[in-house]
Amino acid sequence: MPKIIYNHADGTHDVVDAPAGTSVMRAAVTGGVAGIVGECGGQAMCATCHVYVRPERLAGLPAVSEDEDEMLDCAAAGRDSERSRLGCQLFAGEAFDEIEVDVPESQS
């Protein structure tokens, strides 16, 4: 099963096995991972699922869409032009088999 590693600012991390088709946001919300909110349920409307993808995991991810791009500019924690993504737009099995992300300190 695809694997997602969430690194937190305090040095701890969560590892979630996500069935194919699950987004980085949905896996965190259902898996009880702190720091990812996912208020809009994955419509690229709320920016509360912002994550920083680890540089070595960026290869092969789909491009940022226009809506995602606009929303990332609204994320509470500063946007990183290379690494920032919306967790709701990255799907296990499609975008990655294993991914490691840093969870921002704040989503609002």
Add this chain to the structure above:
Amino acid sequence: MALDQELSPAHSTRSADWVRLDDLHDDPYPVYARLRDEAPVAWVPAANRYLVTRYANVHHVDNDPETFSADETGSLMKRVMGHSLLRKDGASHARERKAAGVPLRPKAVKETWTPLFRRNAERLLVEMRDAGEAELVSQFAAPYAAANLRDIIGLPEVSPEDLTAWSQAMMDGTGNYADDPTVWARSEAATQAVDDALAEALPRLRANPDDSMISAMLHAEDPLSPAEISANVKVTIGGGLNEPRDVLGVAVWALLTHPEQRTRVLTDPRLFSVVFDEAVRWTSPIGMYPRQTTREVELGGAMLPAGARLGVVVGSANRDPRQFEDPDAFDIDRPRKAHLGFGSGAHYCLGAWVAKASVGQVALPMLFDQLPGLRLSGRRPVRAGGWVFRGLLDLPVAWDH
């Protein structure tokens, strides 16, 4: 936390015949607390619906639109306003949402609307400032929300007073379960007035597109029909006015009654956004919305038949101690967790960014900045009311001038 683990074994649905609508109107929270504990999905005769009161169940309903449809049969909202996107599911909902949503996205809000919000707030504050006191809901929150809404929808020739009156009349219609003919007459007059305003606006915006919502619906890749535009404009007038009005009143009241939090916010105005969000959680302006089951289903330990009419009680979910610690407290320091004040899933509030900007970034900071020493005047008691929609009815304030 898996939602399924929250569900207890099925048992027959309990009837909560002790729930009275008057109590819900005055102070719904003790009623919700009892419902959450005793019967989280309960048949409530007074509301003629099953009320869903726990966070986990509400979240589950929001995320399973195939079972819990927004397209309610016999919906009073459809009767009054026509079939808007709020009562549609799936592809037809998505299509209308996409068309209507363009001017409500964050970039448009920031670049096009926020300067306008500032102008609208400033104008009202100039009118108020010398008086030294005001009833903040009717003298600021409502006209401010109306002026903003008028500009965003694209009906600049309509007065904020008319818009407020139409909104109220239509909302009264959507809640007219008592079938009161005078309420129907008023709501029909209001919808006719909206259609008259649209008849004037549509040709103009068809010829001269602008940044407004009506223009966006007209000029979308897959343009909406006049009937679709009319229904969506009506639902926007209904919803787009009382929510920002109510959350603004609640947020001001919360700060005036929590002086320690107020002091901190005034030294760090970025916290106004947190105040806004906590106010939406604490006293959710939309307290309940309807859904209807498309099949027999178990929810929160209750068996619901196909076609069951539900009331999804966000106002209760957002005070569920299973989700929020000390949920009845207004606390800008609470750990950030998803609340359901804007709904969640496919129907997540289209106006969320407008509300965040107009209330959290513009109105709240400007009010506290330009009305020094803002406080409750004490002339009359502060009154709150409602459960389907909840907000302050009377917020008498004073300031130094």
